[in-house]
Amino acid sequence: MEINLVCGTNFHLIENLITEIKNNNNFEFERIDAQAILKDEILNRISTFSMFSEKKLIVIDSLLTKIQSEEKSGEWDGFLNNIQSSESENILYLIEKFESESDLNSLKRKNIFKDINFIIKELNVPSGRGSFEKINNWVTLKEKQYGLKLTNNQRSVFVYDSNRDYLLIENELLKLSNFSNGKEVNEDDFNNIVSISKNYKIFDLIDAFFSSNPKDISITINKLYSSGINVIEITNMIASEMHKILQIKFLLNEGKNNSEISKNLRISSTFYFNKLTNSSRKIPLKRLKIIYESLLEFDLKCKTKNFEKELELELLLLSI
Known part of the structure; x- marks a missing residue:
């Protein structure tokens, strides 16, 4: 039996391909969620002949992930080998979606890939940064x-x-x-x-703040004001990033690796994660706590008192 593997980080293109497989053929089409049914039922539905066409196109989501998670039980030993060696005319499409290419590459290093001649189509969002x-x-x-x-x-x-x-x-x-x-x-x-415009503009301000550069702080904060972001929004955005940096600091101290931390915080952007992690490694825990608490106090003051907020935020960033 022909076994295709469609995998990658671009969920949209993967779903588009599945739609093309379904709509551009006259064969019976079936889609199965491997996590929802048992092994024997999966095998039965793969092996059953079609009553309406000469073959079936069977799409199975997350089968390899399921096999990997249950590998130690031995229950799946030889499962894919037996399917591939069968003389069935059915065509199998295994669908595996990943949040990051590192997770995909981790799966591809498993024993499951050694003996199976998958026809692989990998659909990924480009990683890193482009010109x-x-x-x-x-x-x-x-x-x-x-x-x-x-x-x-x-x-x-x-x-x-x-x-x-x-x-x-x-x-x-x-x-x-x-x-x-x-x-x-x-x-x-x-x-x-x-949300990317506001979230990523704030990085320039955080960089200037951590490097204690008064000129850059002033220039960057005024750019934020001119783009329509107000004092409370800026304060909340900085506090939000500081909270993430603190969380990363605590998780690093617990011995967690980058992959575990990014999953824990649900951060999929490599650039964003590295930016936060680098700050977390450089800045002492005591200073991070002082910064975070000062921002929360300033936010409360903004919401309860009348004062020159723009000037005081800039002075605050220069003093902590």
Whole structure:
């Protein structure tokens, strides 16, 4: 039997491929969730002949993940070998989705890959950061794939305000696609849906803050003000990042590795995670706590008292 493996980090393209498999053939199609049924039932549904066409196309989600998790039991020994050696005309598609390529590569190193001749199609979101030109071309391509109608201003947010992080951009484009249904998105809705601009602009301020550079702090904070982000938003964003940095600090002290920490905090962007982790490693725990507590106190003061908030936030960042 032919066994195909469709895997990767780009869930959207994987689902598109499954739709093509289903719609572009005249064969019976069946999709199975391996986590929801037992081994014997999976085998039965793979092996059963079609009553409506000469073969069946069987798509199974997360079968390899299931086999890997139950590997020590020995229950799955020879399972895929027996399927591959069968003379059935059915075609099997194994679907494996991963949050990161490192998880995918980890699975590919397992014994399960040694004896099976998978026909592999890997669909991944590009990792790391690209040049401005590459990001612009990639966003244009994704815009067509997702049926989006972005304005030049909206497109520039992804190119210039995202730190050129492919995975982050992919997630935000998918959010827009689900919202827009092929229609144009007005600026207010765009700003409410897309979070990368605010979240990533704050990194420049945090970098200036940690390096104790008064000039850069002043320039960066005024850029944030001019882009429409107010004092309370800036305070909350910095506090949110500090909270994550503190969490990473505690988890590192517990001996957790990067993979465990990113999963624990549900951070899928490599650039974002590395940015937080590097800050966590450099800054002493005592200072991180003081910064976080000072920001919370300042936030409360902003909400309960009248004072020159913009000036005092800048002075606070220069003093802690």
